[in-house]
Amino acid sequence: MSFKGQATLISTGETNSIQFVNQTYDASTQTTTASVVFSSAHWLFIIQFTNTQRPGGAKNSGLTDIKFYLPGYSLSTNQLFTDRFVNLVKQLKSATFRSFDTGINGYQIWFGKDLVINKWADRSLPTDAYWPLASRNSGPVSGLSMPWEVYMQICIQANVPGWFNLPVGADDEYITNFATLLKNGNSYTPGLSTTNPIYIEFSNEVWNWGFSQSIYNEVIAKQEGVSVLQRYVERTFQISDLFRAVFGNDMGTRVRFVCMWQYGNWQDMQAALLWAQQKFGKPVNNYIWAVGEAPYINPMENGNVPYPELDPQAVDRLVDSFYTSSGIRRQSFAAWQAIATFFGINEVGYESGPSLVAGVESDVTRSPRLKDVEYRYYMDNYFAVGCQTVNFFCFRTGSTRSLR
Secondary structure: EEEEOOOEEEEEEOOEEEEEEEEEEOOOOOOOEEEEEEEEOOOOOOOOEEEEOOOOOOOOOOOOOEEOOOOOOOOOOOOOOHHHHHHHHOOOOEEEEEEOOOOOOOOOEEEEEEEOOEEEHHOOOOOOOOOOOOOOOOOOOOOOOOOOHHHHHHHHHHOOOOEEEEEOEOOHHHHHHHHHHHHHHHOEEEEEOOOOOOOEEEOOOOOOOOOHHHHHHHHHHHHHHHOHHHHHHHHHHHHHHHHHHHHHHHHHEEEEEEEEEOOOOOHHHHHHHHHHHHOOOOOOOOOOOOOOEEEEEEEOOOOOOOOOOOOOOOHHHHHHHHHHHHHHHHHHHHHHHHHHHHHHOOEEEEEOOEOOOOOOOHHHHOOOOHHHHHHOOOOOHHHHHHHOOEEEOOOOOOOOHHHO
C-alpha cells in the first residue's frame, strides 16, 4: 500500500489479522509505503490510520492518494483492474454492468412528496472518497455506486462492448451528458471504442414490482394516463432521441437501445410498441435495436418439483429436467423473435443462466453435466431461433446463486 503523508497503522479487526511490514516514509516524495499481510485464518480486516499528517498539513490532518494493490503490481501503476479480471472480461462479447444508478437495490425515490430526479451533478465521480453513498452533495440523490468512467474503463481495457442501465429518474440533461461521456470521454477516461457496440437499457426490470424503479415508473404512468409498459417504452424512445442528437448515424449500429420486459409478455410488448410508433410517428426500429426478456432456465419449470436432499439421484434428475425446460423456454424465444421480426429489430436477453437456489439445487452447480446443459440451451434453443446478444448472470456469487 502507499499514501501521501505519514500515519501510524493499526489493525483493529480480529487480533493478528493484519501485519504491516517494511513501512517507510520517503521525504522527497512525501509518500509512505508498506506491505500489508492479511492472515488467511481471519475474515474481518480493519485498518486504523492514526497520527495522520498530509503533505504540508498539521498533525491529524488526514491523508491523500491511498492505494492498495495486489502483489505483483507496482504502486506507481494507474491500472484499475487486475490482469486476471481483464483477461476474463476479454472473453465476452458484451460486458453487462448492473446495480449502478438504476436503483435496483432500492434507493430513495421520494423526497418529501416529490419524485427524486437524477441530476448529472449528483452522479458518482472517480474522485469521490466513497462511491456507494453520498460523498459530495446534499440533495436527495448524491452519487450512487461506481462512477460511469470506471465501467467505461473496463470496456476499454478489455476491448469489449458495454451494456449500460440508465437511472430511472435521470432527466434529459443527465441523458445528454451521459451520451456525450460515452462518445467523447473526459479527463479521466477516453470515449468508448468506435468498433464495439454500446447497449443502452432504461433502468432494469421496470416490470418487477419488487424494485423501486417499478414504482417510480408506475407513478409517472398514472400521471400520464398510460400503462406502465407504455410509459417504459415511451421513455426509452425519448432517451433514444437524446442519444441520436449526440451519436447521429451511429444509432442502431454502434448504439443499440433495447426494450426489456418480463418473459411471457411478448404480446403486451408488441401492443406497447405499436402504440409508441403511432405516438412518435416513426418506425420502432428508428428508436430501438432489440426487444427481449430474461431467458433463465429453471429446473422442472412446469412445477418445480422438490427433491429430497438425501436422494443420491436428485442432482442427476434436476440436470435431466433442464433439457425439458429448455424446450419450454424455446417457445418463448420464438414468440419474442416473431415480435422482433415484425418490427425489423432483434431479440436479446438482459439476464440468463441456470436458475438454482439453496439446498440440493446448489449442488447442481458442481455437476460436470451442467456444461452440456448450458451449451445446448443456448445453441439449440436461444440462438437457434435467431436470438442475438444474451447476458449470463453471473460469473460468481454465493452457493445459493452460483450460476444464476
